[in-house]
Amino acid sequence: MTRRWFILGCTALLSAEIVSSLLSWAGTPSDWLGEPLHFWTFELRRLQSWVMFFVAGVVLWLSWRAVHRRVHEIALWLVASFLAIAIEVLTTLRYWRQLSWRESAYLGIPYFRGYLWEHLIGWFVALLLVLAILYYWERGRVRTAPRPESACS
Numbered sequence: 001m002t003r004r005w006f007i008l009g010c011t012a013l014l015s016a017e018i019v020s021s022l023l024s025w026a027g028t029p030s031d032w033l034g035e036p037l038h039f040w041t042f043e044l045r046r047l048q049s050w051v052m053f054f055v056a057g058v059v060l061w062l063s064w065r066a067v068h069r070r071v072h073e074i075a076l077w078l079v080a081s082f083l084a085i086a087i088e089v090l091t092t093l094r095y096w097r098q099l100s101w102r103e104s105a106y107l108g109i110p111y112f113r114g115y116l117w118e119h120l121i122g123w124f125v126a127l128l129l130v131l132a133i134l135y136y137w138e139r140g141r142v143r144t145a146p147r148p149e150s151a152c153s
Helices: 003-024 039-067 073-098 101-106 112-144
Strands: none
Touching: 003 039, 003 073, 003 112, 039 073, 073 112
16 A cells, blocks of 8 residues: 555545534534534534544554555455544544533434444445545546657657
């Protein structure tokens, strides 16, 4: 895995995190009396947890890769996939524990299990979408790259 794909993968995970939160966002409840709720107020709190687990996941992945230098690429993808899912689950768990019962009820997520599955499904769909976009963008870039002129003329 090249450095370029590592950076693109990290960008894809961040994008999927934000998009899945956006898909889970229900907005301000109609019976809300105070200042309207804002997506970014809650998402920035969630991203603080995500960054903490993401950095730990990257450190674990790089350490595992340094120890196991001659590993098949499928194993690298499996470890990276496991760490990505673990980052998402741990972020969701920590964020849920930070919310008060009132906040979670106002956000329409009174039960952890429902929130976890809703967020994971949104994350998975968003990640597939982002990876498909990156794949087709990269594929188009390779096709339009200038071809070296042949030396035999």
